Amino acid sequence: MAALLPLVVVWPLAATVIVFLSAGRIKGRSAGILATGAVGLSAMTGGVLAAGFMSGAVTYPLHVTLWEWMRVPGFSATIAFALDPVSLVMIAVVTIVGFLIHLYAIGYMAADPGSARFFGCMTLFVAAMLVLVLASDLLCLFIGWEGVGLCSYLLIGFWYDSPANTAAARKAFYITRIGDVAMLCGLLMMATATASLQIDGLLFAVTAGQLSPAVMTGSALLLLTGALAKSAQIPFQSWLPDAMAGPTPTSALIHAATMVTAGVYLLARLHGLFAAAAPAMAIMAAIGMLTLLVAACTALVQSDLKRILAWSTISQLGYMYLALGVGAWQAALFHLVTHACFKALLFLCAGAIIARVDHEQDIFRMGGLRRFMPGVTAAFVIGAGALAALPLVTAGFYSKEMILSAVWRGQPVLTPDFILSGHLLWGGALFGALLTALYIFRCVFLVFYGQEKTVPTGRTRWVMAVPLGCLAFLSVFVGCVEMPGDIAPVHLFTRFVDPAGMAFHPHEPVWLLLAGAITPVAGAGIAWIVWGRSGPVTRTIPETGGGTDDLLPVMPLRFVVRITRYDLPDRLAAAAGWMTRATSRMMMRARRAALHLAAERTAMVGREGTVVLVRMQNGRVRWYAGWIVAGLGAALAWAMLS
Amino acid sequence: MYVLPLLSGGLTLVGAMMVVTCPVAVHAVLYLVVTLLSLAMVLAMLGAQFAAALEIIIYAGAIMVLFVFVIMMLNLGQPDRDREKEWLRPRAWIGPGLLAVVACGELLYGLPTLSDPDGAVFPIDARDVGLSLFGTYVLMVELASFLLLAGLVTAFHIGRTLRERP
Amino acid sequence: MTAFPFNAALLLAALLFSIGLAGVLVRRNLVFMLMSLDIMLNAAGLVFVAAGARWQDASGQVMFLMILALAASETAVGLAIILCLHAHGRPSLDADTGNLLRG
Missing domain, CATH: 1.20.5 (Single alpha-helices involved in coiled-coils or other helix-helix interfaces)
Known part of the structure; x- marks a missing residue:
């Protein structure tokens, strides 16, 4: 049984190698079938492992050490895999959702000349993610982490002949790179403290109190930074909407199964470390809260279908970080699973729509599409319902409810004097749920209802329709494995991933549940009032990119728009500019008055000093070498004389 | 007694001097090879036979061949030689020479072990190096x-x- | 074989380093600058080996190997740049005109 574990990774990796080594001899369709088959085999292997797990033939955690990478005094690293319930859940998500996306991509990429390269990258993406979730050593995990980043770069810039696409790819790469550096620093910090990066050993060292609190908090914060960048949380959020430049299946894969979920997985995997680093937890919760609200507000005013979905991903990841921040990593993981299903569904539906309406992505130029594509409409509405967490009938409801109840109880401690209020966070999360329902049903009503603006052509092929059906099914029913105690005592998911943590479900007021159930419905209702009744104002195409005020006749929504426009980096830049202007104005006045002379002198010194510095930077290598030697001489003299 | 150390050390220095002052590139490369070979001799006398062998094979062999190839491709001739001579006028030596002398003086002054009478060296064979490496x-x-x-x-x-x- | 005294090795290394340094500073031709750099690297390597022999530690020679790798890659890249410059209309390889290079 243990021998099966590496196979999970080997199948997609082998497909990648075959596709890339064939150097174009394997054409698009066969490459697609090969890739899909490989991911399918991987899913089946995972299924066998899960069956062995359920039947008790395997006891967890199952460790497989492939080889020892290096061993030096004070540090050792192994390439080793470990299977436990958490990684089993992740394997299921990555391979099953990945399989469906690959299947869809066979149809979607059929006409593209570079589709063999596309499938090679896609399977490599899945393989890297599987390495990431299976690794039992953080250095091995880091390999997968970097592999995921590389593949996202390759796939976002897949259509590399457009400069915008390559710019988006570079942006994604750079921003996640910032996080990777922080993560590497965190890993090195822990490696120096514990001499190994084995996850089990590390968590044991944390619980045994072998690490100093400073090391724990420091490395937790650094790892958190890495995860935030990977998951496009504030302040790293800007790469994900731009990542829409890639083919739609790529977006689905990035958003649902791989890449952005890696951060959540890492934090869930190391929850023991974070439990011991309370400030990191509180920061995580605060950032999650902030991200989910800001991203939801931004999604509300976007007009590009894929961008709306991208911002909604950021927002939903904010929920996961919020849950992780209050210690409910089980809830975060559960939301990850349901989110993977419905977000993949939404993206694939969006791809199907965009392919049929001549690559139009502006929702204001669509409309009335339900009469032309009823199947896709049904699938999209199911996905939208799950995203909005419509009560009882969707998977999203159960996972979001789990997060909300955990947040209500949570009390993230930033410092002993400053404790975030769980009730306040709950209120924010509930408001986020309202916004979620609002923006996604805005999208639904604008795209599928009202009068037709474009007439779709062609048909959605069955290879694309089947994944949509499967994902729609999953989006409805996958939530049934875990229910709030007041509805039914079903706690299969929690029992599976965390048998020890069953005290997780204390009884809570029923009105919490009711509030969580009513809010999305209310949001959908408001969306119907504003955009659904085909009010002529709200359905017109906005004049300018930012002119969204006219679209929102309802007064409270103006406030929302105002928040949305609150683009933090922009504001910071504006503030800096304002301060500069103010300072210079002040300087001017000062110069006119008594400080005239001083300002002149300052300016003169600056100018003259600049001249000297400019002289030094003459671009001549030999002069630079001379300066280096002079510095060396001075340093040596100082060292010897002092 | 000290003939061999003196010879190889002196040869190293003379070769290096010639590399720095020679106006013809191919000659400079040949002087550099001489420098490296005599330096390999010094290394061998320090008990580092492995390093000496690598110095000959990689440095005097591979890297110098690279230099020779590049100089062949550059196709230098009499004008280049004249230009080099023009660039190496005595005036050009003042600043760099001063800096180098100061640096050298500081290095020599700052090495306290130069007055260390106990200067015995121990040979280290390739096995130790490999194990350490x-x-x-x-x-x-x-x-x-x-x-x-x-x-x-x-x-x-x-x-x-x-x-x-x- | 006669042993080379440790002190003499340090002296030799310091002199060699200074000669290389003077070469880097005084030569304007990039080929000669590279050669002088190699002399400096060799001086540093000599110190490592000498110190390793003096205190009987294999680390000295390990560092020498690292310097060798460094010198190899430095020379390869440097010579490639020289060839590139030569092919792009800078046959004099004058380092002092490098400040006018674009792109």
Whole structure:
């Protein structure tokens, strides 16, 4: 049984190698079938492992050490895999959702000349993610982490002949790179403290109190930074909407199964470390809260279908970080699973729509599409319902409810004097749920209802329709494995991933549940009032990119728009500019008055000093070498004389 | 008694001097080979036979061959020689010479072990080096391989643009 | 074989380093600058080996190997740049005109 574990990774990796080594001899369709088959085999292997797990033939955690990478005094690293319930859940998500996306991509990429390269990258993406979730050593995990980043770069810039696409790819790469550096620093910090990066050993060292609190908090914060960048949380959020430049299946894969979920997985995997680093937890919760609200507000005013979905991903990841921040990593993981299903569904539906309406992505130029594509409409509405967490009938409801109840109880401690209020966070999360329902049903009503603006052509092929059906099914029913105690005592998911943590479900007021159930419905209702009744104002195409005020006749929504426009980096830049202007104005006045002379002198010194510095930077290598030697001489003299 | 050390050390210095002052590139390369060979002799006398062998094989062999090839491709002639002589006027030596002398003086002044009478050296054979290299320093070996790979890719890239551009 | 005294090795290394340094500073031709750099690297390597022999530690020679790798990649890249410059209309290889290089 243990021998099966590496196979999970080997199948997609082998497909990648075959596709890339064939150097174009394997054409698009066969490459697609090969890739899909490989991911399918991987899913089946995972299924066998899960069956062995359920039947008790395997006891967890199952460790497989492939080889020892290096061993030096004070540090050792192994390439080793470990299977436990958490990684089993992740394997299921990555391979099953990945399989469906690959299947869809066979149809979607059929006409593209570079589709063999596309499938090679896609399977490599899945393989890297599987390495990431299976690794039992953080250095091995880091390999997968970097592999995921590389593949996202390759796939976002897949259509590399457009400069915008390559710019988006570079942006994604750079921003996640910032996080990777922080993560590497965190890993090195822990490696120096514990001499190994084995996850089990590390968590044991944390619980045994072998690490100093400073090391724990420091490395937790650094790892958190890495995860935030990977998951496009504030302040790293800007790469994900731009990542829409890639083919739609790529977006689905990035958003649902791989890449952005890696951060959540890492934090869930190391929850023991974070439990011991309370400030990191509180920061995580605060950032999650902030991200989910800001991203939801931004999604509300976007007009590009894929961008709306991208911002909604950021927002939903904010929920996961919020849950992780209050210690409910089980809830975060559960939301990850349901989110993977419905977000993949939404993206694939969006791809199907965009392919049929001549690559139009502006929702204001669509409309009335339900009469032309009823199947896709049904699938999209199911996905939208799950995203909005419509009560009882969707998977999203159960996972979001789990997060909300955990947040209500949570009390993230930033410092002993400053404790975030769980009730306040709950209120924010509930408001986020309202916004979620609002923006996604805005999208639904604008795209599928009202009068037709474009007439779709062609048909959605069955290879694309089947994944949509499967994902729609999953989006409805996958939530049934875990229910709030007041509805039914079903706690299969929690029992599976965390048998020890069953005290997780204390009884809570029923009105919490009711509030969580009513809010999305209310949001959908408001969306119907504003955009659904085909009010002529709200359905017109906005004049300018930012002119969204006219679209929102309802007064409270103006406030929302105002928040949305609150683009933090922009504001910071504006503030800096304002301060500069103010300072210079002040300087001017000062110069006119008594400080005239001083300002002149300052300016003169600056100018003259600049001249000297400019002289030094003459671009001549030999002069630079001379300066280096002079510095060396001075340093040596100082060292010897002092 | 000290003939061999004196000879090899002196040869090293003279060769290095000639490299720095010689106006003809091929001659400079040959002087550099002499320098490296005599330096290899010094290394061997320090008990580092392995390092000496590598110095000869890699430095005096491979790297110098690289230099020779490049100089062949540069196709230097009499004008270049004249230009070098023009560049090496005595005036050009003032600043660099001063800096180098100051640096050298500081180095010599700052090395307290120069007055250390107990200067015995112990031979270290290739076995010790290998054990150390693939034991304690295995991570550094990996990093060195990264460096060489980066150098390879860079050289390849620069050379490729050379070929493709007209 | 006669042993080379440790002190003499340090003296030799310091002199060699200074000669290389003077070469880097005084020569304007990039080929000669590279050669002078190699002399400096060799001086540093000599110190490592000498110190390793003095205190009987294999680390000295390991560092020498690292310097060798460094010198190899430096020379390869440097010579590639020289060839590139030569092919792009800078046959004099004058380091002092490098400040006018674009792109």
